[in-house]
Amino acid sequence: MNTTINYLELLKNNQLKVTPQRSVILEQINKFGHIDIDTLYMYVKKQFPNISLATLYKNINAMLEKTILKEVKIAGIKTKYELTKAQHIHTICNKCGAVEDLFIDTNTISEQIKSETNFIADECDMNFFGVCKNCQ
Amino acid sequence: MNTTINYLELLKNNQLKVTPQRSVILEQINKFGHIDIDTLYMYVKKQFPNISLATLYKNINAMLEKTILKEVKIAGIKTKYELTKAQHIHTICNKCGAVEDLFIDTNTISEQIKSETNFIADECDMNFFGVCKNCQ
DNA sequence: CTGGGTGCAAAGTATTTGCATGAAC
DNA sequence: GTTCATGCAAATACTTTGCACCCAG
Numbered sequence A, B: 001m002n003t004t005i006n007y008l009e010l011l012k013n014n015q016l017k018v019t020p021q022r023s024v025i026l027e028q029i030n031k032f033g034h035i036d037i038d039t040l041y042m043y044v045k046k047q048f049p050n051i052s053l054a055t056l057y058k059n060i061n062a063m064l065e066k067t068i069l070k071e072v073k074i075a076g077i078k079t080k081y082e083l084t085k086a087q088h089i090h091t092i093c094n095k096c097g098a099v100e101d102l103f104i105d106t107n108t109i110s111e112q113i114k115s116e117t118n119f120i121a122d123e124c125d126m127n128f129f130g131v132c133k134n135c136q
Numbered sequence C: 001c002t003g004g005g006t007g008c009a010a011a012g013t014a015t016t017t018g019c020a021t022g023a024a025c
Numbered sequence D: 001g002t003t004c005a006t007g008c009a010a011a012t013a014c015t016t017t018g019c020a021c022c023c024a025g
Helices: A007-012 A019-032 A037-047 A053-065 A107-117 B007-012 B020-032 B037-047 B054-065 B106-119
Strands: A069-071 A081-083 A091-095 A101-104 A122-132 B069-072 B080-084 B089-093 B099-102 B120-131
Touching: A019 A037, A019 A053, A019 A081, A037 A053, A037 A107, A037 B069, A053 A069, A101 B106, A107 A122, A107 B099, A107 B120, A122 B106, B007 B020, B020 B037, B020 B054, B037 B054, B054 B069, B106 B120
Parallel strands: A091 A122, B089 B120
Antiparallel strands: A069 A081, A091 A101, A122 B120, B069 B080, B089 B099
16 A cells, blocks of 8 residues: 655665665655654664764755655644655644645646736645544 | 735734834835745844844744734745735745735635545645746 | 765754843733 | 833754765765
8 A cells, every 4th residue: 555665766866875874764754754854863763873963954955956855844833854746735634733645636726827927837835724534 | 005004903903012113023024025034134123223033033923823924934945924814825936036925716625625535624825836927 | 996975073043032121001 | 010022142943064984886
């Protein structure tokens, strides 16, 4: 049920050396879906007790630049990171805090924006706040 | 053409004391539409050379709590603040950096989300990245 | 072997807190 | 007069940088 991702190829294809630290970082981000730096640090430390926060930041930044990762900035909570995947939006539950992906079409709105304002959008972030199924 | 806002009432109605500093803060945020803390500090200092960053942060946080203000977190740029107003979305130009408001309907998507996932959304943030009319 | 990655320490930036004084109501 | 805001200094949190050493290719 979990998508298998080839971290090795992902790194190689982006001219980043494959190190065990990087593999674990990607593994953990994928496991959590969305994770903030401190939680990630905590989990990566379980496999690399000596890894430094600086290394984590450096790697995160390198992968952000290569667009392997994406920054998820959400009002009210710490910035999280996710693997870059198909265009999707986020739902954030105000009760339990869960952040979920939802793969829905966003092009319709982009086109509406273009016709109304001439702004040509090629990307978007959408965050919906409310109450998730489980918390209702 | 500029909406006149009664900062006095806005503060009073939210149980916040009316101080000249607060009025100027609201004035500047309104003038810029969206502004980050450093730019705001710079402009507020023109009228209150002795104001401290701490005071600015305290006021911003107080007004965020009362929902007079809203945090605008956008991937890649510094967090900005705006006055709370009718539901709207943001367009961010990748060339000139301009952040603009766009008042379009978001309920249709909220309903789509509800019917697809049972997530009940009561609010959303939407940021579209691309090229604005002027920069094309 | 060579270039880039790692870990540490230190620097830099951002944000919050505590407290004495002063202004709002 | 009482409560809360302000401004300063200090503390804390967050992120980046420099450098010596080490590993991936």
